[in-house]
Amino acid sequence: MAPVRSYTNWNSRSTDHEEQKEPYRKYFFICEGANTETWYFRKLIDIRKSLNIHPLIDIRLLEKTEEDKDISFPRKLIAFAEEQKNNDEISFDKERDKMVIVFDADIFEKKVQDYNEVIALGEEENIIAVSNPAFELFLLLHFENAYKEDIEPNAERIVRNEKDGNQTFIYKLLLERIGINSKKNPSIGELAEHVDTAIAQEKKINENIYRCKGRVTCNIGKIIESIRNDTGE
Numbered sequence: 001m002a003p004v005r006s007y008t009n010w011n012s013r014s015t016d017h018e019e020q021k022e023p024y025r026k027y028f029f030i031c032e033g034a035n036t037e038t039w040y041f042r043k044l045i046d047i048r049k050s051l052n053i054h055p056l057i058d059i060r061l062l063e064k065t066e067e068d069k070d071i072s073f074p075r076k077l078i079a080f081a082e083e084q085k086n087n088d089e090i091s092f093d094k095e096r097d098k099m100v101i102v103f104d105a106d107i108f109e110k111k112v113q114d115y116n117e118v119i120a121l122g123e124e125e126n127i128i129a130v131s132n133p134a135f136e137l138f139l140l141l142h143f144e145n146a147y148k149e150d151i152e153p154n155a156e157r158i159v160r161n162e163k164d165g166n167q168t169f170i171y172k173l174l175l176e177r178i179g180i181n182s183k184k185n186p187s188i189g190e191l192a193e194h195v196d197t198a199i200a201q202e203k204k205i206n207e208n209i210y211r212c213k214g215r216v217t218c219n220i221g222k223i224i225e226s227i228r229n230d231t232g233e
Contacts, residue, residue: 005063006090007042023058024232025096027127030062030081032072032103036182037135038063039189044224047192056232062090074103078122098127100223105132105212106161119209130209132217133161136174136182141198141221142191143177150177151205155216199225 006028031037041061044051048059062084064071071080081099085092092099101122108115109132122128131137137158140146150173151158161168167175174182182188191198202221206212209219 004065004068004084004087004090007045007061007063008058009045009048024056025098025230026058026060026093027098027100027227028060028062028081028084028090028092029100029102030064030077030084031135032074032077033135034064034069035184036139036188037102039186040135040139040192041189043189043192044195051195051228053228054230054232057227057230059227060090072103074101074107074118074122077101077103078118078126081126099125100127100129102129102135102220104134105130105209105217106134108213109133109159109161115213116210127223128209129220129223130212130217131220132212132215133159134168134170135220136168136170137216138198138202138218138220139182139188139191140170140174140177141201141218142194144197146177147201147204151216158216159214195221195224 029041031041038061041059045059045061053059064080068080071077078101081101084090085094085099105115108118119128119130137151140150143150154169154173157169158173161170163169164172171182178188178191180187199221202218206215206217207219207222209217211217
């Protein structure tokens with residue numbers, strides 16, 4: 001088993017004299033993408049206190065390394081997540097902790113037919129986070145009025161997500177908003193500061209990942225909101 005990097009700022013202390021606490025529950029995020037998602041969730045973890053996440057709830061990002069770095073196909077990503085639960089290095093408590101598996105649904109729109117089977121398999125023991133067509137949709141939701149101005153009038157083109165050169169349609173919509181390459185510029189993670197906007201706007205699109213086919217869909221904000229509501233009981 002190749003190692004994974006676990007990113008957290010759990011119980012950051014200003015001095016060595018402060019008491020070290022252990023979280024009641026940990027949410028481990030494993031993502032399809034190696035860059036954009038990593039930068040976003042690292043920032044989300046860094047600002048966990050300002051998000052009013054319960055003091056006993058921790059969020060951690062598991063970053064794939066070595067031969068596992070390019071794992072992206074949903075079934076393989078789910079299998080990888082299951083393997084990590086037995087990884088002593090991350091101390092996953094199977095009674096309390098949760099694994100959140102994040103992937104894009106565009107592959108199912110274009111050529112893969114077993115979407116519902118994959119979702120059902122993943123949700124047996126995990127939380128599945130899906131964007132259709134891609135994670136850039138979730139990032140776009142962080143901008144005020146993005147639903148009304150960008151998503152609603154372009155819903156069909158977003159789902160098709162055709163390429164113009166080497167840029168997909170949803171990537172270009174996000175690029176027009178932020179002006180940076182979301183796949184190469186770590187500052188894309190700063191959008192996490194506006195996650196409340198994303199959560200609110202996501203409610204205007206389909207959040208039911210079982211009804212994802214042919215629909216602009218995302219449930220990442222819904223999952224983040226549920227983590228914020230987790231009181232550790």
